Amino acid sequence: MDKDYTLLIIDDDTPIHLMLNKMLGDEYNILMAGTAQEGIDMLAEKKVHFILTDIHMPGMSGLDFLQALMEDADRRNIPVLIMTSLPTVEKEQMALGLGAADFIDKSLFNEKPEELKNRIRAKMVSNVDIPDLPPELDLDRKAITKSILFEVSSGDFVHTTQKLCKILGQKLQTDHLSFWMIKDDKVQMLLANGVQPPPRYGPRELKREETFQRLLKKKRPYMVNNVYTTGRGILIETSQDEGLPAEIGIPLFAITEKQLIKNKMKIPPTVPLFGYVVLKRKRVFTSKEYKMTSVLMMHLGTILFRLFRNM
Secondary structure, eight states: OOOOOEEEEEOSOHHHHHHHHHHHTTTSEEEEESSHHHHHHHHHHSOOSEEEEESOOSSSOHHHHHHHHHTOTTTTTSOEEEEESSOOHHHHHHHHHHTOSEEEETHHHHHOHHHHHHHHHHHHHHOOOOTTOOHHHHHHHHHHHHHHHHHHTTOOHHHHHHHHHHHHHHHHTOSEEEEEEEETTEEEEEEEEESOOOTTOSHHHHHHOHHHHHHHHHOOOEEESOHHHHOOSSOHHHHHHHTOOEEEEEEEESOOHHHHHHTTTOOOTTOOEEEEEEEEESSOOOHHHHHHHHHHHHHHHHHHHHHHHTO
16 A cells, blocks of 8 residues: 555554554554654654654653654644553643644553544644645634544534534634535535525525536635625625625535545545535635635545544
8 A cells, every 4th residue: 555644653662663553554654763862863854744652751751842843843733642541631731732733542542443543634634734824824724623623532523513613713704604515416504603594595595506506516615705796606695785795615525534645635536525615704815814714624524524424
């Protein structure tokens, strides 16, 4: 199997290396370090996409390593999962406060190995690199990602989707956000935050919208900053009544994180749509906002699809 992503495991316990290599080696290239300093040396020589490190190790601890890594401008964006055999609330809060992508009890390796795999995959697909993103938008990206990754362990599709849409709307200051589920020829609105569609606006009305039909055909996100005159966008009458000229529409695809990673973070053109997210607001959207929102949501959509499929 062609493996495109590398995980670095830092732990002074050899059995942990053997266990994780057996568990994850089919999907990723595995690098092994017995100390934090060995891990730092490997980071200087190899491109690493994810790090799993123990807390208690001789010399530099896992938390000290994490803190140092977060100060490294070239490596601070590598997700770090902190592992321990003796979890406490204090350790977890400290690790997450320092910037850890996740905190995990090692007992999960034996008890729920598939959950560990899903948590790593979720963090891989959500670690979206968007060049030249302004600092404030990068902070929004991280907050949105952190929100869904915190919720995803519950395995609840509806609750996770609601939480994601809520924080997405807050960070982008949207006046309307709706999430539509798509399966074959069926469409269903899962939620609508802010300005509501007309009472009689439902799946039948959405399917009549030219913009929605174009989305189904082209399978690409879109942005329009004047729905009044361009003829693009949905709910145009509501947008006119409420003064909402700007709209972003994002397709979500029926593909899981595992499949996205296997396909080098690219969505195959033959994959059907699973969802459709619509954002509207009174202020126009910038190109950077559009890029961040569309790319991030299409990646996070793979997490939502896995939760939906497992319902």
